[in-house]
Amino acid sequence: MGSAVRSALIRLCEFLLTALLVSFFTFSAFAIIPGDTARVMLGPDATEEQVEALREELGLNAPLAERYFDWLKNACRGDFGKSLSFGNPVGELISSRLPVTLGMSLIALIFVVAISFPMAAVCSRNPGSIKDKSLSTAGHILFAIPPFALSMMLILFFSKVLHIFTAGRYTPPSDNFGAYLASLILPSLCIALPKIAMTFKFLRASMIEFSQGDFVRTAKSHGLSDLRIMLKHIIPNSAVSSITVISLVLSDIMGGSLIVEQVFNLPGLGRLLLAAISRRDFPLLSGIVFYLAMMTVILYFLADVISAVIDPRIRDGRAS
Amino acid sequence: MTSYNASRRYLYTGGIMLAIVVGFFLLGLFWTPYGINETDSASKLLAPCAEHIFGTDNLGRDVFSRCLVAARYTLLVSFAGVLFALAIGTVAGLIAGYNGGIVDKIVMIFSNGIMCFPGILLALVAVAVFGPSLYNVIWALGLVFAPTFARVYRSSTMELLGRDYILQAKVMGVHPIRIMLVHILPNLMSQVLPAVIIGLANMTLFESGMSYLGLGVQPPAASYGKMLSDAQSYMVAAPWLIFFPTLMLVFYILGLYFISEWVRTSVKGGSR
Numbered sequence: 001m002g003s004a005v006r007s008a009l010i011r012l013c014e015f016l017l018t019a020l021l022v023s024f025f026t027f028s029a030f031a032i033i034p035g036d037t038a039r040v041m042l043g044p045d046a047t048e049e050q051v052e053a054l055r056e057e058l059g060l061n062a063p064l065a066e067r068y069f070d071w072l073k074n075a076c077r078g079d080f081g082k083s084l085s086f087g088n089p090v091g092e093l094i095s096s097r098l099p100v101t102l103g104m105s106l107i108a109l110i111f112v113v114a115i116s117f118p119m120a121a122v123c124s125r126n127p128g129s130i131k132d133k134s135l136s137t138a139g140h141i142l143f144a145i146p147p148f149a150l151s152m153m154l155i156l157f158f159s160k161v162l163h164i165f166t167a168g169r170y171t172p173p174s175d176n177f178g179a180y181l182a183s184l185i186l187p188s189l190c191i192a193l194p195k196i197a198m199t200f201k202f203l204r205a206s207m208i209e210f211s212q213g214d215f216v217r218t219a220k221s222h223g224l225s226d227l228r229i230m231l232k233h234i235i236p237n238s239a240v241s242s243i244t245v246i247s248l249v250l251s252d253i254m255g256g257s258l259i260v261e262q263v264f265n266l267p268g269l270g271r272l273l274l275a276a277i278s279r280r281d282f283p284l285l286s287g288i289v290f291y292l293a294m295m296t297v298i299l300y301f302l303a304d305v306i307s308a309v310i311d312p313r314i315r316d317g318r319a320s
Numbered sequence: 321m322t323s324y325n326a327s328r329r330y331l332y333t334g335g336i337m338l339a340i341v342v343g344f345f346l347l348g349l350f351w352t353p354y355g356i357n358e359t360d361s362a363s364k365l366l367a368p369c370a371e372h373i374f375g376t377d378n379l380g381r382d383v384f385s386r387c388l389v390a391a392r393y394t395l396l397v398s399f400a401g402v403l404f405a406l407a408i409g410t411v412a413g414l415i416a417g418y419n420g421g422i423v424d425k426i427v428m429i430f431s432n433g434i435m436c437f438p439g440i441l442l443a444l445v446a447v448a449v450f451g452p453s454l455y456n457v458i459w460a461l462g463l464v465f466a467p468t469f470a471r472v473y474r475s476s477t478m479e480l481l482g483r484d485y486i487l488q489a490k491v492m493g494v495h496p497i498r499i500m501l502v503h504i505l506p507n508l509m510s511q512v513l514p515a516v517i518i519g520l521a522n523m524t525l526f527e528s529g530m531s532y533l534g535l536g537v538q539p540p541a542a543s544y545g546k547m548l549s550d551a552q553s554y555m556v557a558a559p560w561l562i563f564f565p566t567l568m569l570v571f572y573i574l575g576l577y578f579i580s581e582w583v584r585t586s587v588k589g590g591s592r
Contacts (some may be wrong), residue, residue: 014429021433027536029445133326140581144574149548150557151565157549160556255439259529263552274533277448289437289445296436 080287085279090287100268111192120203139197151263249305327585334578348388406461415472431467517580
């Protein structure tokens with residue numbers, strides 16, 4: 001048990017260090033802005049008094065280290081200051097946009113899991129067959145279409161040809177939960193399709209490997225049906241080994257939603273981020289960036305913990 | 321020998337796709353039928369025809385000419401970005417892999433830190449801070465991709481360290497830098513090459529996404545991402561405006577994937 005405790009402690013330390021580093025990256029990205037931050041934010045037309053007032057408000061006159069720790073302390077409490085262009089607290093703005101981005105990410109994740117597992121199971125049963133080859137090629141093609149181009153094509157197809165979807169219409173979940181889900185399904189699918197290809201590729205390889213394992217041969221010799229072997233032995237093993245990949249995919253999904261929201265005109269974090277960039281609203285921008293990066297850090301840590309809990313080899317630090 | 325044929329098929333399909341994009345790039349260097357920003361109010365949103373084989377956009381600009389010229393930015397950003405990422409990744413990965421221990425831990429924590437910014441987020445921040453320009457996009461994306469290469473170099477360097485010839489070089493007192501450059505680096509090509517090809521493809525996906533958002537390659541230069549975002553309002557009336565730029569991007573990215581698939585399968589001796 002000693003090795004398990006030790007490797008858990010190492011994991012926790014690495015998590016905290018990464019989180020600290022990510023916060024430092026976020027902070028310093030906005031601290032190293034060439035020229036005077038306040039001047040850059042206000043533009044060339046601002047008077048010297050306005051610039052000085054903003055500098056005071058942002059605390060730019062304090063030493064860098066002090067500013068960093070102040071910022072970190074507040075950020076940990078969810079306080080990123082006030083947005084300059086919207087006037088609202090940054091935390092409030094972020095949480096008002098979460099239903100779109102998180103909802104989309106979650107639906108996309110469901111798509112990824114629900115489609116890539118059966119696809120991989122079908123392909124791994126007969127590697128090299130026509131079915132396997134055509135699905136693998138389809139995966140390659142999906143992976144190669146930029147998500148925003150894919151979104152446009154699907155909008156064209158579903159809303160203009162089939163007339164079953166209206167792009168740009170969004171209903172908040174508090175108004176009508178069904179309509180909210182309906183407005184997020186197509187965008188989620190657009191984010192999910194390339195990730196399905198990625199997850200599928202990994203799962204296919206891992207399932208082929210597991211299906212050649214000794215435990216599968218034993219199960220076969222006991223007369224278990226192929227379907228039962230697949231469901232009870234191969235898929236659960238692949239699922240454990242895919243936890244890390246899924247956490248990577250989920251982070252990619254959040255990154256991908258930033259662009260796809262723009263195509264579908266959905267009021268999510270991505271739109272807020274772009275508004276912050278174009279208005280040079282650095283408090284808002286750093287808040288969103290910190291939030292998204294922290295979600296990813298926590299996600300990777302959770303994936304690590306879950307695989308350690310399930311798999312004793314990882315728990316004791318025997319495999320990496 | 322089916323796998324041999326399959327691997328050949330990857331080479332041919334990928335090669336043809338890449339040849340089309342490179343052909344567009346080369347042709348665009350010397351000749352375009354119309355100026356890329358030459359507007360013509362008499363021929364707006366024309367469907368593909370003899371004078372405009374890819375049609376025209378909402379300002380009457382010739383899509384074919386723009387596709388020819390946009391190829392150079394796609395190639396430039398992907399190659400320059402990957403080179404930048406490779407430069408950082410090689411140094412960091414070799415040092416981390418060769419030294420191990422605390423040096424390795426520091427490099428890995430840094431690379432993990434960068435990888436925790438999902439997708440194009442870090443590149444968007446860089447562009448927000450330093451302003452959108454071709455060069456900012458290149459180094460920002462290069463930075464985002466550097467950890468990937470550092471990881472490949474690190475793990476392959478670690479695998480080589482136990483080999484006799486490396487041990488002997490160490491015993492003979494060869495300088496570590498010489499060991500890294502002369503004995504390790506050339507032996508990592510087979511692991512690094514697929515990573516580079518995939519990197520080029522992923523870089524293009526990211527670059528086109530940023531250009532779509534208006535934060536990548538800036539007008540008056542033409543880029544596929546920007547062409548697609550301009551086309552979005554007209555996509556019902558003029559679907560060719562999204563078809564051709566998408567096709568170019570897909571040819572380039574898919575071509576690279578197929579070539580990397582060919583490299584992978586032929587290096588492994590034709591195994592699946």
